Amino acid sequence: xxxxxxxxxxxxxxxxxxxxxxxxxxxxxxxxxxxxxxxxxxxxxxxxxxxxxxxxxxxxxxxxxxxxxxxxxxxxxxxxxxxxxxxxxxxxxxxxxxxxxxxxxxxxxxxxxxxxxxxxxxxxxxxxxxxxxxxxxxxxxxxxxxxxxxxxxxxxxxxxxxxxxxxxxxxxxxxxxxxxxxxxxxxxxxxxxxxxxxxxxxxxxxxxxxxxxxxxxxxxxxxxxxxxxxxxxxxxxxxxxxxxxxxxxxxxxxxxxxx
Numbered sequence: 001x002x003x004x005x006x007x008x009x010x011x012x013x014x015x016x017x018x019x020x021x022x023x024x025x026x027x028x029x030x031x032x033x034x035x036x037x038x039x040x041x042x043x044x045x046x047x048x049x050x051x052x053x054x055x056x057x058x059x060x061x062x063x064x065x066x067x068x069x070x071x072x073x074x075x076x077x078x079x080x081x082x083x084x085x086x087x088x089x090x091x092x093x094x095x096x097x098x099x100x101x102x103x104x105x106x107x108x109x110x111x112x113x114x115x116x117x118x119x120x121x122x123x124x125x126x127x128x129x130x131x132x133x134x135x136x137x138x139x140x141x142x143x144x145x146x147x148x149x150x151x152x153x154x155x156x157x158x159x160x161x162x163x164x165x166x167x168x169x170x171x172x173x174x175x176x177x178x179x180x181x182x183x184x185x186x187x188x189x190x191x192x193x194x195x196x197x198x199x200x201x202x203x204x205x206x207x208x209x210x211x212x213x214x215x216x217x218x219x220x221x222x223x224x225x226x227x228x229x230x231x232x233x234x235x236x237x238x239x240x241x242x243x244x245x246x247x248x249x250x251x252x253x254x255x256x257x258x259x
Contacts, residue, residue: 004195007114011080013082014054035052053249060083068108077115088132095135117154161203186200
């Protein structure tokens with residue numbers, strides 16, 4: 001990896017993690033680590049261009065069918081690809097198909113850019129995640145294999161203890177907070193060979209004890225506002241991303257959003 005390399009463009013491919021949920025802006029839209037990374041890259045490179053094709057709820061097959069060819073055609077310096085985790089969290093999943101589609105995505109994107117970035121996504125500590133851990137680790141083993149085969153960079157968020165801290169996760173227990181996204185942006189920044197601005201692996205201060213009543217209240221809110229709707233979408237075959245366009249579908253010069 002060339003240290004302090006100059007990058008002129010970035011295309012982000014994936015699902016809600018890359019779209020930026022739950023790093024909410026005042027207008028109700030989402031920012032997220034990819035936007036933060038683009039802003040920092042743009043600050044050091046005039047004319048920097050950025051596209052974000054990620055859409056919440058997408059499975060790896062949808063990412064390949066709807067985003068990968070479009071991203072490859074943009075011929076960006078950097079392409080980030082994060083996908084497949086939504087598949088592993090489904091009650092039933094064909095991991096062979098997930099592996100095949102992710103491999104297809106990497107084989108298309110790697111030759112189209114100067115640097116492909118893959119990730120081992122973070123996982124929130126807790127009993128729910130433990131149920132799916134074997135599938136997740138199977139996916140991440142493939143990420144490592146594909147990166148070695150195609151000279152891609154792997155950002156290991158899964159191995160970062162601080163990103164497993166429950167305080168880094170929004171009330172939906174599926175998406176990082178603003179601080180979590182900030183740390184991911186720093187992690188990718190450093191993986192691209194750029195000088196560190198802070199220690200994204202630094203642990204949070206010790207947590208204050210949370211009483212039984214507060215924990216149960218949080219569990220009930222999570223079930224009512226997030227778990228029940230999620231189950232409803234699974235039962236009816238719907239997705240939170242159905243009909244939703246990408247927030248930055250074209251590779252255009254990056255402009256800092258106004259407050």
